[in-house]
Amino acid sequence: MNDREYLYAFLKLSQEEKESLMVSEAERRRTFTAHWPIETIVKANDCAKEGFYYTGVADRVQCAFCGGIVRNWERGDVPKLQHKNFFNYCRMVQSECHMKLLYLEYYRVTYMEY
Numbered sequence: 353m354n355d356r357e358y359l360y361a362f363l364k365l366s367q368e369e370k371e372s373l374m375v376s377e378a379e380r381r382r383t384f385t386a387h388w389p390i391e392t393i394v395k396a397n398d399c400a401k402e403g404f405y406y407t408g409v410a411d412r413v414q415c416a417f418c419g420g421i422v423r424n425w426e427r428g429d430v431p432k433l434q435h436k437n438f439f440n441y442c443r444m445v446q447s448e449c450h451m452k453l454l455y456l457e458y459y460r461v462t463y464m465e466y
């Protein structure tokens with residue numbers, strides 16, 4: 353199955369099926385490969401890394417974890433920040449905040465307490 357066939361097959365899935373498949377970053381990256389019209393404005397890889405997959409419509413991407421949709425991308429937009437600003441409740445966004453807290457705690461325990 354080539355990338356375009358993959359995208360067409362993907363678009364026929366139900367929303368639930370899409371979201372369970374798109375938990376994988378590699379699968380998300382594949383939705384962009386066939387057709388992502390604005391690679392020069394926003395990098396597909398940055399979107400995929402942030403939890404977004406391509407919906408196949410215009411420049412619309414959707415998060416596999418919160419269902420949030422981002423569109424009308426402009427030059428200089430950063431997927432990570434868009435995600436955080438619009439869908440702060442998303443567990444992808446939350447888990448990153450959590451990792452930062454863990455790191456700070458690790459740093460504190462390792463370097464400050466002696």
Ligand SMILES: [Zn+2]
Binds near residue numbers: 417439
């Ligand atoms: Zn999300």
